[in-house]
Amino acid sequence: MDPRIQLIKGDITKQKVDGIVNAANSSLMGGGGVDGAIHRAGGPAILDDCRKIIARQGSCKTGEAVITKAGNLPASYVIHTVGPVWNGGEKGEAAKLASCYINSLTLAVEYHLPTISFPNISTGIYGYPKKEAALIAIKTVSGFLLENPFIKTIFFVCFDEENHNIYNDLLSKQSL
Numbered sequence: 381m382d383p384r385i386q387l388i389k390g391d392i393t394k395q396k397v398d399g400i401v402n403a404a405n406s407s408l409m410g411g412g413g414v415d416g417a418i419h420r421a422g423g424p425a426i427l428d429d430c431r432k433i434i435a436r437q438g439s440c441k442t443g444e445a446v447i448t449k450a451g452n453l454p455a456s457y458v459i460h461t462v463g464p465v466w467n468g469g470e471k472g473e474a475a476k477l478a479s480c481y482i483n484s485l486t487l488a489v490e491y492h493l494p495t496i497s498f499p500n501i502s503t504g505i506y507g508y509p510k511k512e513a514a515l516i517a518i519k520t521v522s523g524f525l526l527e528n529p530f531i532k533t534i535f536f537v538c539f540d541e542e543n544h545n546i547y548n549d550l551l552s553k554q555s556l
């Protein structure tokens with residue numbers, strides 16, 4: 381496993397990194413789960429930026445990512461990405477989830493953000509099976525890191541015990 385990948389159990393809003401990723405929805409207007417926590421802790425500056433983005437480009441489609449300031453958060457930026465809603469697995473969910481990670485990391489490189497924290501996108505309200513989502517997250521991030529020496533550390537921040545155990549198991553394996 382790439383040593384630049386780290387596992388953390390906790391709350392992503394507390395992370396002192398260059399960028400944290402938000403599991404948002406297409407409206408970018410906030411919601412429950414990690415999205416609600418990020419907007420609550422970061423304050424109105426994040427929503428202001430989201431409104432400007434929506435006015436400029438319309439909604440943020442599934443698999444895409446946009447970037448805003450982080451308001452009162454210890455992180456410098458928030459990258460908002462929209463994960464797929466789980467619909468049985470035959471509706472392109474895996475490719476869309478991989479796109480979330482790639483598009484978020486592409487923005488991180490573009491904005492010169494060497495340390496990034498990811499939540500477990502789509503595995504809460506959007507219902508993506510946790511192990512399948514973790515495999516996609518780890519494989520996609522590992523592949524991106526191979527081609528991007530600029531990225532210093534990627535933190536997978538797991539809030540729930542189940543995701544933390546899954547990531548712990550997968551990351552301790554020699555090969556996936």
Ligand code: AR6
Pocket residue numbers: 390391392393403404405410411412413414415416417463499500501502503504505506507508537538539540543
């Ligand atoms: N820090 C890190 N991870 C967290 C936190 C936190 N503070 N809070 C929850 N999680 P979810 P989704 C984990 O539901 O499935 C919102 O309403 C949680 O344990 O936040 O992509 C949006 O507006 C889970 O593993 O996101 C969308 O409408 C993971 O974050 C919708 O939910 C993702 O759960 C997106 O659903």
